[in-house]
Amino acid sequence: MKKVVMGANVFRKDFPFFARKLVYLDTAATSQKPRVVLDAMRKFYEISNANVHRGVYGLADEATQLYEGARKTIARFINASPQEIVFVRNATEGINLVAQAWGRANIKKGETILITQMEHHSNIVPWQLLVKEKGANLLVATITKAGELDVLAFEKLLEKKPKLVAFTHVSNVLGTVNPVKELTALAHKAGAKVLVDACQSIAHMHVDVRNLNCDFLVFSGHKLYGPFVGVLYGKKKLLEEMPPFLCGGDMIKEVSFEKSSWNELPWKFEAGTPDVAGAVGLAAAVFYLEGIGLANVERQEVELVEYAFKKLQKIKAVQIYGPKTRAGVISFNLGDMHAHDVSTVLDEQGVCVRSGHHCAQPLMGVLGIPACARISIGVYTTKEDIDKFLAALQKAKKVFRL
Amino acid sequence: MSMYAEVILDYYRHPRNYGKLNHPQIVSHDMNTSCGDEITMQVEVKDNMVADIRFSGKGCAISQAAASMLTEHVMGLSLGEVAKLNKETMLKLVPIDISPMRLKCALLGFKVLKLGVIKALDRGENHEN
Structure with a gap:
């Protein structure tokens, strides 16, 4: 079993996809595939x-x-x-x-x-x-x-x-x-x-x-x-x-x-x-x-989601949906920007995040929003990915004068 | 060029021809249910021409800015000319590279207006009959 080291991601190299220099934060939609698969x-x-x-x-x-x-x-x-x-x-x-x-x-x-x-x-x-x-x-x-x-x-x-x-x-x-x-x-x-x-x-x-x-x-x-x-x-x-x-x-x-x-x-x-x-x-x-061990996966991901959650919470214009204790995903809106605009501005900086109703239109109604943006992580997601996403979000804020 | 060029943001934050008319002859509305964008177009017709036009709605910057740009373009055109506007002309009004996934945002206002005008023209013909 591989040892999970804090801050480092030993699994990312198992995924050929990351030869593309993209920040992929849409694992909840579909995950990238390891070479063995x-x-x-x-x-x-x-x-x-x-x-x-x-x-x-x-x-x-x-x-x-x-x-x-x-x-x-x-x-x-x-x-x-x-x-x-x-x-x-x-x-x-x-x-x-x-x-x-x-x-x-x-x-x-x-x-x-x-x-x-x-x-x-x-x-x-x-x-x-x-x-x-x-x-x-x-x-x-x-x-x-x-x-x-x-x-x-x-x-x-x-x-x-x-x-x-x-x-x-x-x-x-x-x-x-x-x-x-x-x-x-x-x-x-x-x-x-x-x-x-x-x-x-x-x-x-x-x-x-x-x-x-x-x-x-x-x-x-x-x-x-x-x-x-x-x-x-x-x-x-x-x-x-x-x-x-x-x-x-x-x-x-x-x-x-x-x-x-x-x-x-x-x-x-x-x-x-x-x-x-x-x-x-x-x-x-x-x-x-x-081989990684589900317990290790969970530990690494919980830590990363907590990190992202805390950082996102600090951005004034960001509204997060859902409880503090959560698995894998964080949905949010940025000021009065439409989620698709958030996603597109991030996309222009190489950051892939999902936006829209996430096939949960009735839940959007309950939350009182037409749509939201969402980041979601996997075993290959790094702290650096989250930091790049946060930097891209700051840029979006600036573009939309928030 | 970024899809969020200054001109798009300007039209989004300060939309031209935003609001409602007192006595519009044409009112047309539609939405992109997948993203929640919605637009209403209102047109005052005089001598078969667009004498005045307003749009209202909510949604992403692309949909709202594009709708606003369209209202400026069609002011003074005949209904026949508006009915004949095509997608290419519409997209030329929006001076950015729109990604395929966002095309339907840029085209929402266009779709709403064109359908509203075509319906009005149909009604007009019916009256004449």
């Missing part, structure tokens, strides 16, 4: 490329082994069993899978689904469509002024006996870390199933699905230093009971012109040829992160 994918295509689960020749078996090996790695990473890991395109598809397969079979007229005000569109819209189709209700738990989930309000809404509670582990805007284990226990006590959106936590802290005890969990591989694939975890019993989502090749056991039966878990939910190289790359990313 790129190498693993290249190696797959150059040496082991074949379709999986089909051919009986050695090469096809090799590709299948790599694909299923990747599944095992990811299962181990979040403490699940391989049968409970479904590869999807992205976290959004994972949530849609649950909404369509589990939701359509289980949510009935007049029943309730509970979400929170800090959800990403991907954890709002699939439920909106589902409740519309079923004549069910979508309830929204509020956040406090500090930007944390109002747990009392959440508990109050649980009295409505929702069938499903879906919430994010870490807010992609506020950085708020939700107490997933406690919320899940409360939801279970009320008789609900729980879906956790782990997109913003999976690369920043240890996520253990057995410990959290959630029923479903989704994350995107590309935010975990891997390629553009997604993962859905579901408790085995639930996945077994669910009807399929997409259908066609690979997800079937037997097909006749009259009827079909379904493959075993997890393949029942993987119709068509999957992104094999994507899975292989994601497994390499998991190995990479495990």
Whole structure:
């Protein structure tokens, strides 16, 4: 295990991307990829490329082994069993899978689904469509002024006996870390199933699905230093009971012109040829992160976010959104500047920050702003990156006479 | 050149033709929902010409400055001429290099005005019928 030295970043050199002299502060949107991930994918295509689960020749078996090996790695990473890991395109598809397969079979007229005000569109819209189709209700738990989930309000809404509670582990805007284990226990006590959106936590802290005890969990591989694939975890019993989502090749056991039966878990939910190289790359990313150690990642990132937070707080024109204790992201506005203007002025100085509504328009409404700018960090982010960003922000202030 | 050239900031901080008209014949509004920019254009028409024009709204510097520059350009033009304005002409009014991601900011006011004028022309034709 590499030793983490204060002030120095020993991981940055693992990322070929940084040959470009950019200050990249948009890891919450997508992370850069370490060389080992790129190498693993290249190696797959150059040496082991074949379709999986089909051919009986050695090469096809090799590709299948790599694909299923990747599944095992990811299962181990979040403490699940391989049968409970479904590869999807992205976290959004994972949530849609649950909404369509589990939701359509289980949510009935007049029943309730509970979400929170800090959800990403991907954890709002699939439920909106589902409740519309079923004549069910979508309830929204509020956040406090500090930007944390109002747990009392959440508990109050649980009295409505929702069938499903879906919430994010870490807010992609506020950085708020939700107490997933406690919320899940409360939801279970009320008789609900729980879906956790782990997109913003999976690369920043240890996520253990057995410990959290959630029923479903989704994350995107590309935010975990891997390629553009997604993962859905579901408790085995639930996945077994669910009807399929997409259908066609690979997800079937037997097909006749009259009827079909379904493959075993997890393949029942993987119709068509999957992104094999994507899975292989994601497994390499998991190995990479495990090599550093999630505890080390967390320590380094918490320190960096605290540093950035303190410095930002000192700039008079800056308004920060969300609580002091946070993971990975800081959203803010600068004076009366529109976030896109902030982002563009920073971009002109080689600093990449996200601006806009961050796929959380309802949360923007709650905060009473049309948009905000956001910095987000990863294992490769340095104090120097933050300092360059702060200097660029001072320039923006000057340009806009703030 | 920076997108935040002095001229853009000047128009943003001191927008020309900002506000509302008392008796506009044309009122048109739209927004870029993805960023929250919004613009309303009001036009007073006399002899089929833009006799007076105001814009109002909120949003980024590019959207507001570009809308303001457009109002100056179209003052005195005939509605037919305004309806025929194209994207290229609009972008020439804004003397900066606009990145592809920000084009829709620069074009919001243009879109609002053009649609408003075209609708007015359509209505006019209908009346004549």
